Amino acid sequence: MKNPESGSTRFLTGSGGPTGSFTGTYITHPDFGFSGPGGVSDRHDLAVVLLDDAPGIAPAQLPTEGLLDELRESSELRSGTFTAVGYGVVREDKTGGHHALFVDGGRRFATPSFQSLLAAWLNLSQQPSTGDAGTCYGDSGGPHFLGGETSNLLVSITVTGDAPCRATDRTYRLDTASARDFLGEFVDLP
Numbered sequence: 001m002k003n004p005e006s007g008s009t010r011f012l013t014g015s016g017g018p019t020g021s022f023t024g025t026y027i028t029h030p031d032f033g034f035s036g037p038g039g040v041s042d043r044h045d046l047a048v049v050l051l052d053d054a055p056g057i058a059p060a061q062l063p064t065e066g067l068l069d070e071l072r073e074s075s076e077l078r079s080g081t082f083t084a085v086g087y088g089v090v091r092e093d094k095t096g097g098h099h100a101l102f103v104d105g106g107r108r109f110a111t112p113s114f115q116s117l118l119a120a121w122l123n124l125s126q127q128p129s130t131g132d133a134g135t136c137y138g139d140s141g142g143p144h145f146l147g148g149e150t151s152n153l154l155v156s157i158t159v160t161g162d163a164p165c166r167a168t169d170r171t172y173r174l175d176t177a178s179a180r181d182f183l184g185e186f187v188d189l190p
Contacts, residue, residue: 041120121171
């Protein structure tokens with residue numbers, strides 16, 4: 001997670017959730033892979049983990065189909081609050097290069113702002129100069145919630161971004177027909 005001078009990246013502490021590791025089996029989307037260049041491509045960059053034992057926590061809420069499109073049409077997406085969660089690389093300041101990046105295993109969250117919406121992607125800003133923060137190396141597969149730090153509405157998954165983790169956080173949408181078709185094989189969808 002990037003830690004801009006504004007301090008919008010914070011540790012998650014006292015969450016009351018379980019600690020330790022869980023075992024399970026992962027299943028990737030059967031169409032995973034390159035599907036063409038540009039913002040309309042859909043790499044189906046999604047997987048589920050089937051846990052061996054119940055973790056004892058409530059699962060995140062998934063979005064209805066087309067939720068992000070609806071919010072864009074009503075102009076609510078631009079002012080929406082997003083919360084990214086991860087365990088990856090941390091940037092100490094907004095000017096340092098890769099030498100300013102480190103991993104300490106701490107779970108953090110950051111609050112990026114809306115940048116753009118594409119067919120399969122939700123792009124979020126992680127520009128330290130505007131006070132945004134976002135994900136970095138090692139955060140892939142982590143959740144992006146729509147809402148503040150207590151939100152449970154999981155709308156996208158960390159996939160990629162720019163190399164220095166300073167501009168765009170590209171996330172894979174979970175409200176598309178493709179994502180929902182895959183997820184619907186494993187969970188009941190709203």
